[in-house]
Amino acid sequence: MAKIKLSESKINKIKEICASFGNKPGEAINVLHKVQGEFGYLPAEVQEVIAKQINVSVAQIYGIVTFYSFFTMTPKGDHPISVCMGTACYVRGAEKVLDEFKRELKIGIGETTPDGKFSLNCLRCVGACGLAPVVLIGEKVYGRLTPDGVKDIIKEYN
Amino acid sequence: MHLLICGGTGCSASKSQEIADNLKITLKDKGLENEVQVILTGCFGFCEKGPIVKIMPDNTFYTEVKPEDAREIIEEHVIKGRKVTRLLYSDPENDQRVADSKHMGFYKKQMRIALRNCGFIDPQNIEEYIGEDGYAALAKCLGEMTPEQVINEIKLSGLRGRGGGGFPTGLKWEIASKNHADQKYVVCNADEGDPGAFMDRSILEGDPHSVLEAMTINGYAIGATKGLIYIRAEYPLAIQRLLTAIDQSREYGLLGEDILGSGFNFDIELRYGAGAFVCGEETALIHSMEGKRGEPTFKPPFPAQSGYNNKPTNVNNVETYANVPIIINKGAAWFSSIGTEKSKGTKVFALAGQINNVGLIEVPMGITLREVIYEIGGGIKGGKEFKAVQTGGPSGGCLTKKHLDTPIDYDNLIAAGSMMGSGGMVVMDETSCMVAIAKFYLEFTVEESCGKCSPCRIGNKRLYEILEKITKGNGTMEDLDNLRNLAGVIKDTALCGLGQTSPNPVLSTIDNFYDEYVEHIKDKKCRAGVCKSLMRYIIDPEQCVGCTACARNCPVNAIKGEKKLPHLINQELCIKCGACIERCKFGAISIQ
Numbered sequence: 001m002a003k004i005k006l007s008e009s010k011i012n013k014i015k016e017i018c019a020s021f022g023n024k025p026g027e028a029i030n031v032l033h034k035v036q037g038e039f040g041y042l043p044a045e046v047q048e049v050i051a052k053q054i055n056v057s058v059a060q061i062y063g064i065v066t067f068y069s070f071f072t073m074t075p076k077g078d079h080p081i082s083v084c085m086g087t088a089c090y091v092r093g094a095e096k097v098l099d100e101f102k103r104e105l106k107i108g109i110g111e112t113t114p115d116g117k118f119s120l121n122c123l124r125c126v127g128a129c130g131l132a133p134v135v136l137i138g139e140k141v142y143g144r145l146t147p148d149g150v151k152d153i154i155k156e157y158n
Numbered sequence: 159m160h161l162l163i164c165g166g167t168g169c170s171a172s173k174s175q176e177i178a179d180n181l182k183i184t185l186k187d188k189g190l191e192n193e194v195q196v197i198l199t200g201c202f203g204f205c206e207k208g209p210i211v212k213i214m215p216d217n218t219f220y221t222e223v224k225p226e227d228a229r230e231i232i233e234e235h236v237i238k239g240r241k242v243t244r245l246l247y248s249d250p251e252n253d254q255r256v257a258d259s260k261h262m263g264f265y266k267k268q269m270r271i272a273l274r275n276c277g278f279i280d281p282q283n284i285e286e287y288i289g290e291d292g293y294a295a296l297a298k299c300l301g302e303m304t305p306e307q308v309i310n311e312i313k314l315s316g317l318r319g320r321g322g323g324g325f326p327t328g329l330k331w332e333i334a335s336k337n338h339a340d341q342k343y344v345v346c347n348a349d350e351g352d353p354g355a356f357m358d359r360s361i362l363e364g365d366p367h368s369v370l371e372a373m374t375i376n377g378y379a380i381g382a383t384k385g386l387i388y389i390r391a392e393y394p395l396a397i398q399r400l401l402t403a404i405d406q407s408r409e410y411g412l413l414g415e416d417i418l419g420s421g422f423n424f425d426i427e428l429r430y431g432a433g434a435f436v437c438g439e440e441t442a443l444i445h446s447m448e449g450k451r452g453e454p455t456f457k458p459p460f461p462a463q464s465g466y467n468n469k470p471t472n473v474n475n476v477e478t479y480a481n482v483p484i485i486i487n488k489g490a491a492w493f494s495s496i497g498t499e500k501s502k503g504t505k506v507f508a509l510a511g512q513i514n515n516v517g518l519i520e521v522p523m524g525i526t527l528r529e530v531i532y533e534i535g536g537g538i539k540g541g542k543e544f545k546a547v548q549t550g551g552p553s554g555g556c557l558t559k560k561h562l563d564t565p566i567d568y569d570n571l572i573a574a575g576s577m578m579g580s581g582g583m584v585v586m587d588e589t590s591c592m593v594a595i596a597k598f599y600l601e602f603t604v605e606e607s608c609g610k611c612s613p614c615r616i617g618n619k620r621l622y623e624i625l626e627k628i629t630k631g632n633g634t635m636e637d638l639d640n641l642r643n644l645a646g647v648i649k650d651t652a653l654c655g656l657g658q659t660s661p662n663p664v665l666s667t668i669d670n671f672y673d674e675y676v677e678h679i680k681d682k683k684c685r686a687g688v689c690k691s692l693m694r695y696i697i698d699p700e701q702c703v704g705c706t707a708c709a710r711n712c713p714v715n716a717i718k719g720e721k722k723l724p725h726l727i728n729q730e731l732c733i734k735c736g737a738c739i740e741r742c743k744f745g746a747i748s749i750q
């Protein structure tokens with residue numbers, strides 16, 4: 001990946017977030033949550049700034065970022081699509097719904113469409129098992145989805 | 159009069175907030191906004207029929223309500239006193255409309271202890287919790303009981319950990335109380351990660367104060383002044399309700415310094431998970447709270463000796479805590495009168511999968527699977543045949559027809575090759591392939607393994623590969639022995655609970671569905687029609703009219719044929735995506 005030069009204002013924002021957690025190493029996860037909330041993802045350059053601020057090695061921060069599935073190093077689409085692959089959704093046909101999304105958007109899991117509009121991911125149980133199979137687009141929950149319904153949902157965002 | 163609307167995640171996704179707004183607007187139109195209260199509650203449990211609206215005090219239970227139904231509910235029910243019959247639950251047995259939830263099959267056999275306030279009070283209002291004896295248990299502990307007496311009461315109640323393991327809660331508290339340190343911690347494990355389980359989330363969303371009260375009691379009992387709730391970042395609604403509840407408790411002097419004038423100090427903070435299943439394991443959870451990778455460490459030392467920041471730490475799960483205040487209020491004898499000999503009280507299950515009544519249920523220990531599936535769950539969806547129920551998530555196993563009359567408790571489930579787990583109960587019918595289900599759980603474990611110990615990191619990967627081979631039609635009978643052997647080694651040698659239990663889905667499906675494995679291996683057949691590699695898509699030349707719709711939609715150009723003549727699928731190219739079947743208007747394509 002090409003090296004991204006962080007702007008001064010972004011660096012300051014990161015510093016500000018680190019400071020709000022007292023620049024404590026023990027707060028690394030909280031800091032990462034907050035920074036990802038701000039920027040949408042955690043590229044290497046951002047991790048370097050965080051590591052320096054809270055006084056741990058970049059390797060440690062990288063270790064945390066790659067350990068937890070919530071953290072991502074690639075930008076998500078404007079409308080991140082998450083297909084629930086929890087057991088309840090799985091036995092009610094989530095895999096077929098996922099396949100249909102892949103086919104319609106022509107992207108795989110963890111990828112973003114070339115126009116940056118949609119990204120596709122799986123997640124484990126949002127706890128809306130009564131509505132299985134469930135898909136999240138942004139914060140919006142779509143329940144009882146069938147492969148036939150996928151096209152219409154994508155249309156809503158086009 | 160009160161209008162209670164379910165504000166759980168499931169019903170919220172079906173616009174329950176909009177229903178509440180519409181009800182409020184209509185009430186205002188009619189000038190009734192001061193007479194009738196609209197309250198967004200926690201989960202009622204009956205998610206299948208959500209969104210739910212319950213009218214108090216007459217207990218009318220409306221199901222599958224839409225925002226546009228709000229006006230009718232106000233005009234007919236609230237103003238004229240006539241029930242809106244079309245929104246009442248229809249009993250599938252006799253098509254009779256049922257107005258009161260007490261008479262519904264789904265609720266008849268339930269006993270709500272941990273869920274006592276869910277769907278009943280406004281979780282955002284501490285006074286409603288106090289109105290239901292909330293914080294009375296804390297007052298009793300601080301005012302009338304010594305820490306030893308509190309621990310003793312919990313011990314006598316027979317309460318066991320509801321997160322999966324079933325360790326006696328009172329004993330856990332006692333161990334933590336005996337380890338002396340300048341600082342101790344109470345931790346609530348709300349990292350509910352089992353796919354298909356949403357019990358803890360519903361408790362936190364519907365009755366957050368019960369957990370806060372219990373943690374404070376726990377702190378008093380073991381001598382801790384600090385509580386931490388480790389919660390999944392994927393539960394935004396639960397987080398928000400907890401934060402509100404914590405603020406209110408502080409305001410009422412129920413958290414903070416000198417609680418209720420007793421001189422006891424206790425406060426609670428949240429810590430957020432970031433999507434790692436292994437963090438449900440208590441040592442991993444503690445490391446994650448310390449801001450590190452959530453990797454488990456060897457026990458001993460147990461958290462009760464050296465946990466968060468190397469201080470004695472007591473970790474309990476959400477549902478365990480939700481039971482504590484009511485045990486103190488009603489007494490250990492009352493609690494231990496419910497359930498079986500070694501498993502006391504009730505258990506909350508998230509009933510999901512191919513079942514008519516998906517939802518959250520709470521039943522006394524000792525109830526049979528048959529009662530849960532057929533009476534509460536309303537039987538299998540579409541009248542299909544029951545095949546198996548999976549309990550305990552990726553650590554558990556499958557129970558089959560022969561277990562239908564086994565009383566459900568910790569020990570019976572282990573004897574049957576599964577485990578209680580945190581309470582996911584996924585029902586499967588004949589359309590589920592048990593080899594594919596085992597593979598599904600292994601895929602989960604492989605992805606969620608932290609990679610620290612090799613039995614889990616490598617062993618589970620190998621198990622997965624063998625299962626993959628079988629579902630692709632390349633398995634041999636020797637593979638079954640290899641699966642068993644390897645599973646045994648992983649169980650014996652993995653570092654933490656995740657690895658030690660991860661082979662369970664494989665072992666229990668081999669034990670209970672041996673024939674199905676053999677069919678995959680010898681006959682190259684998947685009876686459920688799930689394993690794609692074992693399927694063949696065939697065009698019936700008699701039915702095919704040569705419209706070319708299938709050929710045009712085949713993503714890999716596997717279908718050839720002249721216009722108006724029967725087409726043929728090239729099996730070598732076919733990726734079994736099913737696009738042709740969906741497009742064929744003449745029913746000419748079938749799966750064999």
